[in-house]
Amino acid sequence: MADFFFHTLAGQLILMVLETLAVLVPLLIGVAYLTLMERKVMAAMQLRRGPNVNGIFGLLQAFADAIKMITKETIIPAGANRFLFLFAPFLTFSLAMTAWAVIPTGNGLAVANINVGILYLLAISSLGVYGMLIAGWASNSKYAFLGSLRSAAQMVSYEVSIGLVIVSVLLAVGSLNLNDIVLAQRHVWFCVPMFPMFILFFISALAETNRAPFDLPEGESELVAGFFVEYSSLSFGLFFLGEYANMILMSGMVSILFLGGWLPPLGIAPLTWIPGPLWLIAKILFCLFVFIWTRATFPRFRYDQLMRLGWKVFLPFSLLWMIATAGFLLATGLLPQGVS
Amino acid sequence: MVQLVFYVFATILVGSAAMVISARNPVHSVLFLILAFFNAAGLFLVAGAEFLAMILVIVYVGAVAVLFLFVVMMLDIDFTKMREGLQRYAPIGGVVGCILFVELVMAGLHWGMSPVMPAPITGGLGQPGGAATNTGALGNLIYTHYILLFQLCGLVLLVAMIGAITLTLRDRPMGRRQIISRQHERKRADTLEMMNLPLGQGTDANGGFIRPNDSYYVTAVPGSYGVPAAEKREPGEGDAE
Numbered sequence: 001m002a003d004f005f006f007h008t009l010a011g012q013l014i015l016m017v018l019e020t021l022a023v024l025v026p027l028l029i030g031v032a033y034l035t036l037m038e039r040k041v042m043a044a045m046q047l048r049r050g051p052n053v054n055g056i057f058g059l060l061q062a063f064a065d066a067i068k069m070i071t072k073e074t075i076i077p078a079g080a081n082r083f084l085f086l087f088a089p090f091l092t093f094s095l096a097m098t099a100w101a102v103i104p105t106g107n108g109l110a111v112a113n114i115n116v117g118i119l120y121l122l123a124i125s126s127l128g129v130y131g132m133l134i135a136g137w138a139s140n141s142k143y144a145f146l147g148s149l150r151s152a153a154q155m156v157s158y159e160v161s162i163g164l165v166i167v168s169v170l171l172a173v174g175s176l177n178l179n180d181i182v183l184a185q186r187h188v189w190f191c192v193p194m195f196p197m198f199i200l201f202f203i204s205a206l207a208e209t210n211r212a213p214f215d216l217p218e219g220e221s222e223l224v225a226g227f228f229v230e231y232s233s234l235s236f237g238l239f240f241l242g243e244y245a246n247m248i249l250m251s252g253m254v255s256i257l258f259l260g261g262w263l264p265p266l267g268i269a270p271l272t273w274i275p276g277p278l279w280l281i282a283k284i285l286f287c288l289f290v291f292i293w294t295r296a297t298f299p300r301f302r303y304d305q306l307m308r309l310g311w312k313v314f315l316p317f318s319l320l321w322m323i324a325t326a327g328f329l330l331a332t333g334l335l336p337q338g339v340s
Numbered sequence: 341m342v343q344l345v346f347y348v349f350a351t352i353l354v355g356s357a358a359m360v361i362s363a364r365n366p367v368h369s370v371l372f373l374i375l376a377f378f379n380a381a382g383l384f385l386v387a388g389a390e391f392l393a394m395i396l397v398i399v400y401v402g403a404v405a406v407l408f409l410f411v412v413m414m415l416d417i418d419f420t421k422m423r424e425g426l427q428r429y430a431p432i433g434g435v436v437g438c439i440l441f442v443e444l445v446m447a448g449l450h451w452g453m454s455p456v457m458p459a460p461i462t463g464g465l466g467q468p469g470g471a472a473t474n475t476g477a478l479g480n481l482i483y484t485h486y487i488l489l490f491q492l493c494g495l496v497l498l499v500a501m502i503g504a505i506t507l508t509l510r511d512r513p514m515g516r517r518q519i520i521s522r523q524h525e526r527k528r529a530d531t532l533e534m535m536n537l538p539l540g541q542g543t544d545a546n547g548g549f550i551r552p553n554d555s556y557y558v559t560a561v562p563g564s565y566g567v568p569a570a571e572k573r574e575p576g577e578g579d580a581e
Contacts, residue, residue: 084371116475119394126402130374133406137367137413145413152406159402176391176475304518 019111023100031244032062038292045296069240072233077139080230084138089231089238092131096245099124103252104179106262106276117178118166121253122159125208128246129155132217132227135239139230147226150303151210151217157310158207164318165201168194168325169257174336182261184336189265191258197321198258200314202290205250207310209243212295216303251287252280259283346386353379366412370405377401391474 036051036058043050051058076085102117104110114120129152136148170176172194173184184190191198207214218226228239255261261283262276301309329335356379359372377400384393482490 114390116390116394119391119398123394123397123402126398129402129406130409133409133413134371149410149413152410156403156406163398308520 016111020101023103023105023111024097027097027100027245027248028241030248031241032066034244034248034288035065035240036062037288038295041289041292042296045293066237069237070234074233074235075230077141077230079140081138081140084134085230086235088131088135088138089228089235089242091134092128092242093238093245095124095127095131096242096249099249100245100252102178103249103256104182104261105280107183108179109262109277110178113177113179116176118170118176118181118257121178121249122163122166125162125246125249126155126159128242131239131242135231136227139227141230143223143225143229144227147217147223147229151227154207154210154214154216154306154310157307158204158314161310161314161318162201162204162208164315164322165197165204166257168197168318168322171322171325171329172334172336178256178261182256182263185260185263186267189258189260189263194258194321194325197318198254200318201257202254202287204310204314205254206291206294207306209246209250209291211247211291213298213301214306215300216306247288247291248284251284251291254287255280255283259287342386346383349379349382349386353383366415367409370409370412373408374401374405377405389474391478 039061040050040058051061054060054064076082099121101111102114102120104113104117110117132148132151132155134148136144136146136151139145169181169190172190173181175181175184206212210217216226217223218228223229228236231239260279262280264271264274264279326335353376356372356375360369360376363369363372377396381393381396381401384390384396
C-alpha cells in the first residue's frame with residue numbers, strides 16, 4: 001500500500017490530491033465560520049446578539065449565506081469586459097487557495113515543503129492585487145476603478161515593509177524554508193526579540209488584506225463597495241471567500257514568522273501533548289480575533305494618512321531594524337551560518 | 341515528464357509574448373505580458389532556479405507590471421490614430437526588428453560557456469536543505485564576489501529614483517498638509533471650554549468650542565490656509581447666531 005502511494009506516479013498523484021483536500025476543506029470550512037465569528041465577535045463588542053436564528057448560536061448562518069449567494073442572479077454590467085470580469089474573482093480565489101500549499105502545520109507537514117517557501121508566499125500575495133485591478137477595470141464603473149487603483153497602490157506600498165520585516169526575520173533564521181523558520185523559534189518566539197516588527201507586520205497584514213482600518217479599496221462611505229461594486233452572486237462570493245482566506249493566510253504567516261507556528265509556548269509536558277496543528281490553529285484564531293477586534297475599534301484611515309504611514313513610518317523603521325538586526329547578529333556572532 | 345512541463349511553459353510563454361504585441365487592447369497586452377512573466381518563472385523552476393523564479397514573480401509581476409497596468413489603464417488611447425502611425429513607422433520597425441533578429445541568431449550560433457566558469461550549482465525544488473541551495477549560491481556570488489558591482493547597480497537605481505521624485509514633486513500652494521505631531525500636542529484646554537449654563541438658557545459664546553490659536557494645517561505658501569478665525573469670518577455670519 002505504502003509502496004503504491006510513494007513509488008508510482010498514479011499513487012503520488014492520488015496522494016497529492018488527498019493532501020490538497022486535507023488543506024483546502026478545513027480552510028473553506030474555516031472561511032465559512034470566520035464570517036460567523038466576525039459577526040458574533042463584533043456583535044459582542046457592540047453589545048448586540050449577532051446571528052442567532054439559524055441553528056444553535058447561529059451556526060448554520062454561514063451556510064444560509066452561501067446558499068443565498070449561489071442562488072442569486074449573476075449580473076454583468078453593460079460595457080464590461082465579460083471574460084476579465086468573470087476571471088478576476090476566480091483569480092483572487094484560486095490565489096488565496098494556492099498560497100496554502102507551503103504553510104507547514106507540523107514538523108515537515110506541508111503539501112510542498114520547498115526551499116523558498118517564504119518567497120513563494122510573498123509572490124502569491126503580491127499577485128493578489130491583480131484580481132482587484134482586473135475587477136475594477138473590467139467592470140467599467142468609476143467607483144470600482146477608483147477602488148481598484150487605491151487597492152493596488154496600497155498593496156504595493158505595504159508589500160515593501162512586509163518584505164523588509166521578513167528579511168529581518170530571515171536574517172535570524174538563515175533559511176527561506178518555512179519549516180526552518182518555525183524550528184528556529186524552538187527556544188524563543190520571534191515576537192519577543194522582534195516585538196516592534198511583529199506589530200509592524202501585523203499592521204501591514206491588515207493593509208495587505210484590505211481590512212479595517214485600511215479598507216479604503218472598499219470604503220463604503222465614498223466608493224459604495226469599491227472594486228466589487230458591480231459583482232453579484234457567485235462571482236461576489238468568490239471575492240468574499242478569497243478575501244477571508246487571505247485573512248486566514250496572513251494570520252498563518254504571522255503565526256509562523258513570529259508566534260512559533262506549530263510549536264507550543266513552552267516545551268514542557270502538558271503543552272507538548274497537544275498536537276502541532278492544533279497549536280497553529282489556536283494561534284491563527286488569536287490573530288483573526290485581533291483582526292476583528294481592530295475592525296470593531298478603529299475608524300478608517302484617510303488615504304494620505306495610509307500612504308504616509310506606509311512610506312514614511314513603516315519603511316524607514318523596518319529598514320533601520322533590518323540593519324540593526326544584521327549588525328547585532330554579526331557583532332554577537334549569532335549569525336546563522338551554513339544552515340541554508 | 342520534465343520535458344513535457346518545459347514545452348507547456350515554453351509554448352504559453354511564446355504564445356503570450358506574441359499576444360503582447362498583437363493584442364488590440366493595451367490592457368490585454370499588459371495582462372499577456374504578465375502571463376509571459378509567469379511562464380518564464382515556470383521555466384526557471386523547471387531549470388531548478390527556484391530563487392530566480394520567485395524573485396521574477398515578486399519583482400516583475402508583483403511590482404513592475406502593476407505599475408504598467410496602472411499607467412495603461414489610465415491612458416486614453418485613440419485606436420484610429422494608432423493605426424495611422426502603424427503604416428508610417430512599419431519600415432523603421434521592420435529594419436530594427438531584422439537587425440535584432442540577425443544579432444540574436446549570431447549570438448545563438450556562437451554561444452559557449454567560458455572555460456573559467458565554475459560548474460553550475462543545482463538544487464531542485466524538491467530537496468529542502470540541500471547541499472548548496474540557489475539562494476545560498478546566489479548570495480555568495482553577489483554579496484561576496486561581486487559586491488562592488490551590486491552596490492553600483494543599487495546606486496544607479498537610487499539616482500533614477502531620486503530623478504523621478506524630483507520631476508514629480510511639487511509644492512502646490514493650496515495643498516493642505518497635516519502635521520501629526522502638532523495634532524498630538526493639542527490638549528483639550530486648547531479647543532474645548534466647559535460651561536455651566538442654567539437650564540433653558542443659551543449663550544452668546546462659541547458654544548463651548550474655541551478655535552485653535554494656530555492652525556494645525558500648514559501650507560507651502562504661508563497664509564493661504566488656516567487664516568485666523570476672526571479675519572476669515574464673513575461679515576454677518578456671526579451675527580445670525
